[in-house]
Amino acid sequence: QKEVEQDPGPLSVPEGAIVSLNCTYSNSAFQYFMWYRQYSRKGPELLMYTYSSGNKEDGRFTAQVDKSSKYISLFIRDSQPSDSATYLCAVVDSSYKLIFGSGTRLLVRP
Amino acid sequence: SAVISQKPSRDICQRGTSLTIQCQVDSQVTMMFWYRQQPGQSLTLIATANQGSEATYESGFVIDKFPISRPNLTFSTLTVSNMSPEDSSIYLCSVPPRGTYGYTFGSGTRLTVV
Numbered sequence: 372q373k374e375v376e377q378d379p380g381p382l383s384v385p386e387g388a389i390v391s392l393n394c395t396y397s398n399s400a401f402q403y404f405m406w407y408r409q410y411s412r413k414g415p416e417l418l419m420y421t422y423s424s425g426n427k428e429d430g431r432f433t434a435q436v437d438k439s440s441k442y443i444s445l446f447i448r449d450s451q452p453s454d455s456a457t458y459l460c461a462v463v464d465s466s467y468k469l470i471f472g473s474g475t476r477l478l479v480r481p
Numbered sequence: 482s483a484v485i486s487q488k489p490s491r492d493i494c495q496r497g498t499s500l501t502i503q504c505q506v507d508s509q510v511t512m513m514f515w516y517r518q519q520p521g522q523s524l525t526l527i528a529t530a531n532q533g534s535e536a537t538y539e540s541g542f543v544i545d546k547f548p549i550s551r552p553n554l555t556f557s558t559l560t561v562s563n564m565s566p567e568d569s570s571i572y573l574c575s576v577p578p579r580g581t582y583g584y585t586f587g588s589g590t591r592l593t594v595v
Contacts, residue, residue, distance in 0.1 A: 377523075469584055
């Protein structure tokens, strides 16, 4: 079993839709969770990071962590074509290493 | 967060040759990480580079293939040695910024081996 599981998509939505991206993880000891956005031919860009359970909001983006079910989510409101990218969830392990999910490719149609 | 300058941004190399990738950080950092992203795949950690000590490699990666240097707290290099087409990937360096766990990434080196 992979430590972080993520549906690879692709996920195609119309402009303005609410997007929900999800990951599950296996190790209950993980405390820090991140979401990265990666455009084609670019390095990953940090979108959100959260510590432990709860929600964190930043503009149109909301990150949610449910430690009881080992489930992390990223919600994008009022999605735009410029949001079309690959979204990667990641956790930090006890050695400060990032463990990534496989990434979900999102396409927002105009 | 830190700013990372990574070079080269891309290269096309002949099999059997080696390529050295450089990462320069605008602040001192204890740890630097090197990742590989194969086509259509997520990021896989190659090794952790600490200044003043040998790099620590993840399972499946060896020093002879991916030698790493870390001469000071702002710079590191990764060499991809004796390349084969299977080494065609994006290689990225990363650092953990101070005070947060929002790791920063370089823009990546897109390597094609022919």
